[in-house]
Amino acid sequence: MSKFNLKNTLIAGTAAGVISGLVKLGWENILPPRTPERDKVNPPQTLLQQLGVPAKLTQATYTYSGQQLPWVSYLVHFGFSISFATAYAALLEKKVKLLTLGEGIPFGIAVWVAFHLVIMPAMKTVPDAKDQPFEEHLSESLGHAIWMWTNHEIADEVLRQLKK
Template sequence: MFEITRTHTRNYVAALWAGFLGGNISSFVKWGTENPMPPRTPDRAIPPAEMLQDMGFKVNEMIYHYSGHIVNWGVAGIHHLFSIGFAMFYCLVAEVFPAIKLWQGAAFAILVTLGFHGVMLPLFHWAPPLWQLPFDELLSETLGHILWMWTIEIVRRDIRNRITKKPDPEYQ
């Protein structure tokens, strides 16, 4: 289960590139899950907005207009950067510890959900504790994170295999 790959089979450049691409694409997948299944009740602020405000940013001024809509680029940017950062981390770790790919990344997605929504967000008072969240929010975030990470895994595998012309390190 906790197998480590052989050093000569790893390709960190391919992993970083796959993570960058997968993080960008999967960010839109995560946003896409939030349209049919909003992740929080309308009376609560979006955690990235709370985070930016705590860091001294004027979140309500971080906007642009697109097709008659007001879009908050600060909140969108935080989500997007987190997606890229986690995807690059995931892809790098997958080069060494293939167990991170359990259930095509779904296990890692569940850990991210628990880590952020169960620990980080409540710790900084950006969201209520996990046990106080409505079922709808837990479902939206969990399913959204699983689809987000599965997208990263699909991109990771494809990009890595296209670059290296070889299977994943644990199969070499």
């Protein structure tokens, strides 16, 4: 068995997390998980405000192409994506077959269940699972499956290339 390589894991996780984070943002443009009303203060902004970060910061935006974009939400989004992609890359590096079966899809669905149906509702960051609309469940479940599949494909390939 090969020795665990932290540097390779961090490189693979970061690359996969950035790319999969872009994939997830694109997915949410095709199948938005929340209504415009619920998205005025999105879950990353709500979570930060629950942790005491002032709305002035959580609602901060930058302007691109005449549109106001929530840069703080993007930091949380990509931080989450890179963190999970790096953890998953570590599982790939350590060859933990049970958790990497199905090219990451079951792992992604498990992350959706854990965060969107259990943890965030318990924290009151999002409504209880039964109070979330079907469209939110559909978008988030499929989006997390595709997000983690992307993490698997990118991290696996980067790790292979780094071992050459």
